[in-house]
Amino acid sequence: MNLAVFPRRGYVKDPTPIESCPAFSKALGGKVNIFIKRDDLLPGCAGGNKTRKLDFCMADALAKGADTIITCGAVQSNHCRLTLSWAVKEGLDCHLVLEERVKGSYKPEASGNNFLFKLMGVKSITVVPGGSNMMGEMEALAARLKEAxxxxxxxxxxxxNPIGATGYVSCAQETLQQLFDMGLKVDHMVVPSGSAGTHAGIVVGMVGNNANIPVSGINVSRTKADQEALVRKLARETAQRVGMSGEFPDEAVTCFDGYVGPGYSLPTESMVEAVRLLAQTEGILLDPVYSGKAMAGLVDLVRSGYFAEGSNVLFLHTGGSPALYAYLDTFK
Ligand SMILES: Cc1ncc(COP(=O)(O)O)c(C=O)c1O
Structure with missing residues (x-):
């Protein structure tokens, strides 16, 4: 798959590191070797996975003559923080529509990403109740802005969408080249699975390159059936966009929903343990909503013997650490 044919802005100039985590692996019993792909170190304000997707989405926006970006997310959205940061860099206005998925969770003075929205000069924040039609809300805002x-x-x-998920097809290709350069045979990859672009893109990249590396997604909100359906749909569309030969094999998408806990963004004990353990063994910060819950999943899969002894397991660190500062009470 030749991704060079797709316009992008060049936000991702260098491969993110793949780090060995010997102390973390030892703390989990030492039978599995954990490696981390550090997409938390991508450029853009405070790093994280959205930079790879925005590299392609912003190119499309600029090609269409946009002077204003509208996007949406939860009240502590990392995606909104990174979209705003790249809009600032491009000299574009940025408006955010925030979904209060947990009633009463929007606090105008909250720390974390919310603080950064204001620091980076967001043009407007519209807060809507959980379950709102987010595309409808954004279209209504777009109509008002057009009138102005x-x-x-x-x-x-x-x-x-398939444009953004192309960024994670590219990440899979980057990872395969790095593993070749490092002489490292990875047996399994674990990724957080939320709005699905990361998971879908990685699977398309792995399958499309015949990598033979199974990918497990760890859900942060939906049930296994709902999330697998979402990832498969986007993976099929992305595979078509990037010119993957043959039908996308649905069985390449596997999700685990046992680590969501009471719901999206609500803390779990296993998330807190995973965040602490990685911080205290490797000095790497996860986040409470995505990478922390995904790592809780990996920890449990290691402990329950899901991976064969001696396996090399690669965790995709998608970032999100600014959200930690909105969860200080959880870590007391
Ligand atoms: C830090 C972090 N990790 C993972 C995800 C999930 O990625 P995706 O939405 O592509 O499934 C998100 C989504 O917002 C995120 O902010």
Whole structure:
């Protein structure tokens, strides 16, 4: 798959590191070797997975003459923080529509990503109740901005459409080249699975390159059936866009829903343990909503013997650490 044919802005200039985590692996019993792909170190304000997707989405926005970006997310959205940061860099206005998925969770003075929205000069924040039609809300805002003479471009939640997911097809290709350069045979990959663009893109990249590396997604909100359906649909569309030969094999998508806990963004004991353990063994920060719950999943899969002894397991660290500062009470 030749991704060079797709316009992008060049936000990702160098491969993110793949780090060995010997102390973390030892703390989990030492039978599995954990490696981490550090997409938390991507460029853009405070790093994280959305930069790879926005690299392609922003190119599309600019090609269409946009002067204003509209996107949406949860009240502590990392995606909104990164979209705003790249809009600032491109000299574009940025408006956010925030979904209060947990009633009463939007606090105008909250720390974490919310603080950064204001620091980076967001043009407007519209807060809507959980379950709202987010695309409808963004389209209504776009209509008002058009009337005021602007040229808005809507980036869907998580930048999870085939344009954005192409960024994670590219990440899979980058990873395979790095593993070759390192002489490292990875047996399994574990990724957080939310709005699905990351998971779908990685699977398309792995399958499309015949990598033979199974990928497990760890859900952060939905049930296994719902999340697998979402990832498969986006993977099929992305596979078609990037010119993967043959039908996308649905069985390449596997999700685990046992680590969501009481719901999206609500803390779990296993998340807190995973965040602490990685911080205290490797000095790497996860986040409470995505990478922390995904790592809780990996920890449990290691302890329950899901991976064969001696396996090399690669965890995709998608970032999110600014959200930690909105969860100080959880870690007391
Ligand atoms: C830090 C972090 N990790 C993982 C995800 C999930 O990625 P995706 O939405 O592509 O499934 C998100 C989504 O917002 C995120 O912010």
């Amino acid at each position: 003479g602007r040229t808005p471009y809507i980036i869907p939640g998580g930048a999870s």
